[in-house]
Amino acid sequence: MVLLFSNSSVQDFFSPIWLSLKISVIASIFVILIGTVVGRFLGRASFKGKSIIETLLMLPMVLPPTVVGFILIVVFGRNSIVGQAIEWIFQQPIIFTWYAGVIAAFVVAFPLMYMSAKSGFQSIDKNIEDAARVDGASEWQVFLFISIPIASKALISGSILSFARCLGEFGATLMFAGNIPNKTQTIPTAIYLAIDSSNIYLAWLWVLTILIISFLMLFFVQMKQK
Amino acid sequence: MVQLSLKNIQKQYNESIIAINNVNLEIEDKEFLVIVGPSGCGKSTLLKLIAGLEPVTDGEIYFNRQLINHLPPQKRDVAMVFQNYALYPHLTVFDNLAFTLKRSKIPKQEIKQRVESIASMLNLQLYLHKKPHELSGGQCQRVVIGRAIIRQPSFFLMDEPLSNLDAQLRLQMRVEITKLHKELESTFLYVTHDQTEALTMATRLVVMNEGTIQQVGSPEEVYNKPSNLFVAGFIGSPPMNFFEATINENVIQIGENSFEIPDKHRGKLQNKREVIIGIRPEHFHLNLTHSIIFHVNIDRSEFMGTENYVYATYNNQPLITRLPLNAPLLNSIQLSVQMEHVHFFDKETTNRISIEECR
Numbered sequence: 001m002v003l004l005f006s007n008s009s010v011q012d013f014f015s016p017i018w019l020s021l022k023i024s025v026i027a028s029i030f031v032i033l034i035g036t037v038v039g040r041f042l043g044r045a046s047f048k049g050k051s052i053i054e055t056l057l058m059l060p061m062v063l064p065p066t067v068v069g070f071i072l073i074v075v076f077g078r079n080s081i082v083g084q085a086i087e088w089i090f091q092q093p094i095i096f097t098w099y100a101g102v103i104a105a106f107v108v109a110f111p112l113m114y115m116s117a118k119s120g121f122q123s124i125d126k127n128i129e130d131a132a133r134v135d136g137a138s139e140w141q142v143f144l145f146i147s148i149p150i151a152s153k154a155l156i157s158g159s160i161l162s163f164a165r166c167l168g169e170f171g172a173t174l175m176f177a178g179n180i181p182n183k184t185q186t187i188p189t190a191i192y193l194a195i196d197s198s199n200i201y202l203a204w205l206w207v208l209t210i211l212i213i214s215f216l217m218l219f220f221v222q223m224k225q226k
Numbered sequence: 227m228v229q230l231s232l233k234n235i236q237k238q239y240n241e242s243i244i245a246i247n248n249v250n251l252e253i254e255d256k257e258f259l260v261i262v263g264p265s266g267c268g269k270s271t272l273l274k275l276i277a278g279l280e281p282v283t284d285g286e287i288y289f290n291r292q293l294i295n296h297l298p299p300q301k302r303d304v305a306m307v308f309q310n311y312a313l314y315p316h317l318t319v320f321d322n323l324a325f326t327l328k329r330s331k332i333p334k335q336e337i338k339q340r341v342e343s344i345a346s347m348l349n350l351q352l353y354l355h356k357k358p359h360e361l362s363g364g365q366c367q368r369v370v371i372g373r374a375i376i377r378q379p380s381f382f383l384m385d386e387p388l389s390n391l392d393a394q395l396r397l398q399m400r401v402e403i404t405k406l407h408k409e410l411e412s413t414f415l416y417v418t419h420d421q422t423e424a425l426t427m428a429t430r431l432v433v434m435n436e437g438t439i440q441q442v443g444s445p446e447e448v449y450n451k452p453s454n455l456f457v458a459g460f461i462g463s464p465p466m467n468f469f470e471a472t473i474n475e476n477v478i479q480i481g482e483n484s485f486e487i488p489d490k491h492r493g494k495l496q497n498k499r500e501v502i503i504g505i506r507p508e509h510f511h512l513n514l515t516h517s518i519i520f521h522v523n524i525d526r527s528e529f530m531g532t533e534n535y536v537y538a539t540y541n542n543q544p545l546i547t548r549l550p551l552n553a554p555l556l557n558s559i560q561l562s563v564q565m566e567h568v569h570f571f572d573k574e575t576t577n578r579i580s581i582e583e584c585r
Contacts, residue, residue, distance in 0.1 A: 127312035130279045133299040134306045135373070136329035145325075149316040 013202060015182050016190035017209060023098060023186060024166035027105035031113045031162045036155060039117025040147060061111040065171020068107060072176040076103065098184050100177035105166035113162040120154025121147055156224055160217045167213065228291075229255040229381065229413050230276065235285035237271055237437075245271045247437040249285075258407050258414045260428035262421055264460065268437040269417045270309070273383045276415070278302050289381075300329075305374035309386040311366045313358040319345075319369050320354040326377045344372045364395045371403070375410060384416045388423065400427060421461050425449065433457045455576040458504045458569060464535060464546045466504045470573070473499055481541035485518045488565055495570060495581060502576075504569035507535070510547040516562035520545070523558050 042054060060068050077083045078093050087093045094100050124147060132146045133139075148155065170188040177184040179193055187206050194203035230253040237246035246268045253259050261269045274280045276287060278299035287294050294302060314322050320341055327337045345351045348368040358366060367387065374382060387403070388396045404427055407414050418424055424431055425445045433440040433448060433456075441453040452458035458466045472479040473495050476487050480503070487495060495501075510520065522538040522545055529551075536555065538545045547561065570579040 125310065125312060127308045127310060128314060130274075130277075130299075131306065131308055131312040131373075132314070132325070133279060134277050134302075134304065135326035135377070136300050137325075138300060141329065146314060150314075152316075 009202075012181070013205060016185045016187045016206065019098060019101070019184070020167055020186040020188075023101040023105055024163055027102045027109060027166045028159065028163040030102075030106055031109045031166070032155075032159045035110055035113030035158065035162070036117045036148070039114050040121045040143065042114075043118040043121040057114055058111045060107050065108070065169075066175060069104070069172040069175025072100070072104060072107065072172060076100070076176070095176060096178040096180065096184060098177065101169075101173050101184055101186060104172040104176045105169045108169055108172060109162040109165040112165055113158045116154045116158025116161065117151070120151030120158070123154075124150050153224060157221045160221050164214055164217050167210065228252045229289070230415075231288045231291075232272075232276075233286040233288070235272070235275065235287070236283045237268070237275060237280070238283040245437055246275065246282075249437075249439055251432065251439065251442070253413060253415060254430075256411055256413055258404070258416065258427060258429045259432065260416045260418060260424045260430075261432045261434055262418055262424035262461075263434035263440075265419055267434045269419075269434050270385050272434075273306070273385050273415065273417055276302075277304055277306050277383055303379050304381045304383055305377055305379040306383040307370050307374050307385065307387045309389055311358070311370050311390070313366060313369055313373075315358050318355050318357055319350060319361070322358070322369055323372050323376055326373065330377075340376055344376045348372045363391055364399070367391060367395075367399060371406070375406070378410075380412050382410075382412055382414045382416075384414065386418055386420075387416075389418075389420070396423075403427065421463065425461070433460065435460070451578065451580075452504075452569065453578050455502060455504075455571045458571065458578075462506055464507050464548070466506050466569070467545050467547075468502050468504050469541070469543060471501050471503045473501060478503070483521075483541065488517065495579065500573040501579065502571045502573050504571060505563055505567060507546045507548045509563055509567035510549070510561040511563070512549065512553055512559070512561065514560055514562045516564040518563045518565065518568065520561045520563065521558065522547075522561060524555055527555055 038057070042050065073095065074080060075082055076086065076094050078087065078095065083093060083095070094103070128150070129142050129146055132142045137145065168188060169186070170192070173184075173186060174189050174192070179185050179189040181190075185193070187210050191203050191206045191210075194200070194206065232249055232251045235246055235249040236244070238244050249268075249272065261272065263269050271280070275282050278294070278297055278301075282295060289302065314325060317325065323341045323344055324337050327340060332340075341354070342351070345354055348371065350365065350368055350372060353361060353365060353369075358369070361369065367390075370387065384403075388399050391399060400423060403414075403416075416423075416427060428445050430442065431445050431448045432442050435456050441448055441457045443451075448457060448461055452461060452466075455468070459468070469480050473487070474484075477484045478487060478501075520540050522540045524536055524538045526537050527549075528535040528537075530548075533548050533550055534553065534555070536547050536549050536553075538547065549555075570581060571577065572579055
């Protein structure tokens with residue numbers, strides 16, 4: 001217990017929480033924005049190859065996290081073209097940085113947001129959007145003032161689920177961003193390491209933290225859906 | 227003055243589905259044009275093409291002589307009333323009415339004034355702060371109409387606006403829309419599958435079927451001189467009776483019965499050997515003063531308040547007629563029809579054979 005309250009252990013405890021929140025918030029912002037736009041576009045569009053694109057977007061949801069991690073390493077690793085381009089532009093590789101955590105969280109959370117947004121937009125009566133067009137609204141205004149507010153329930157649920165998924169991301173993050181304390185260690189990877197090194201107290205604290213955050217978010221989604 | 231003109235309009239969804247086939251139509255300024263036809267005849271699609279909500283596959287749309295094919299709906303200066311209201315569910319009645327004004331960047335004060343004046347015109351003052359789901363069907367309908375007229379467009383498109391209302395409210399709204407047309411002095415293009423609405427509201431009527439225009443004319447013209455079998459069967463309730471007949475020299479032969487054609491009606495008829503004749507239910511009479519007599523067997527009758535609808539059989543074919551309440555409904559009766567009330571259609575082309583021209 002004494003150990004728990006020393007300065008360094010306070011930092012040990014809070015560091016993964018802050019990092020988890022930072023990665024989840026940033027990844028969620030991208031997931032929500034891109035998922036909403038893609039959900040709206042693919043929800044209404046019909047073109048050849050649409051099913052293939054949709055399947056690819058949904059794939060991370062069913063793949064083992066190790067497979068997602070593997071693919072991310074192949075695509076963004078130091079030997080790939082993308083990885084080398086990033087290294088050339090930013091003067092540092094992306095793998096084993098917290099940015100890698102953001103990318104891993106984005107990839108696994110995107111399908112959740114995309115599915116919610118798409119079904120939200122698809123359930124809007126097309127005549128309502130058409131009425132707004134006839135009433136003088138541009139496509140952008142229809143999207144902003146009509147489609148998004150009407151689909152707001154689905155968008156909010158999708159956003160919260162995506163954030164929760166980002167927060168809980170473990171496998172792909174471990175492989176692609178690593179588990180470096182104070183640098184890339186998030187709550188799930190920290191719990192894994194704490195148990196591995198028999199630091200049960202710390203594991204408990206993190207477990208409780210993530211339980212409370214996740215419970216509150218899912219509870220909010222349930223309330224919203226009523 | 228012609229306000230809207232449609233030239234060779236074609237709408238195809240894929241290679242096999244042709245929704246609109248070569249439609250040509252001119253709509254005059256300030257008229258109340260009603261397009262009527264069964265579901266799936268392409269009438270609603272035509273409205274969407276005019277509003278710019280869907281692109282035409284081929285053909286041209288002119289608005290005040292300007293080609294508007296390329297204009298998006300925002301720039302077409304038309305207002306549209308949708309079949310299922312299509313109110314913005316997340317906005318209050320006030321914001322629903324104000325939506326289009328806000329898009330045109332009109333000052334807030336003026337928006338407020340115009341919304342309030344439309345609300346008082348349509349008796350909606352008490353509902354301005356309610357959301358659409360808190361309103362009754364009739365109130366929703368009035369908001370939809372208010373949303374359309376608030377912009378003061380010169381052209382209104384109405385897609386079956388009364389189909390969601392109950393019978394009594396529909397009658398009331400029918401009168402209100404006709405009144406509105408007179409007050410606004412705008413052009414109305416109104417789509418319906420309900421022939422009563424079509425006949426009572428239209429200054430001019432367009433009958434459509436399977437993506438093509440079947441007939442354009444005044445309600446009286448369409449009812450009294452249907453241009454083909456489809457129009458004859460579609461307009462009129464109960465529908466027109468049809469019988470296959472043969473013309474032999476001066477005689478019309480229906481099954482085993484034959485009637486002589488009066489001299490004044492010969493002419494075109496003699497060339498046509500196989501025809502279909504049509505007689506409206508109200509044109510059968512109990513007094514046998516007319517030249518064509520039908521011996522019919524009565525199957526059943528329906529009391530309609532002011533008259534009876536009588537279902538009978540003639541020559542093994544069903545026949546519907548409207549008879550006065552005091553008519554004797556025996557098993558077998560005789561009915562007569564005036565030659566002027568018999569419609570002739572070519573059996574092959576199904577087009578009307580005009581006998582009036584031969585008088």
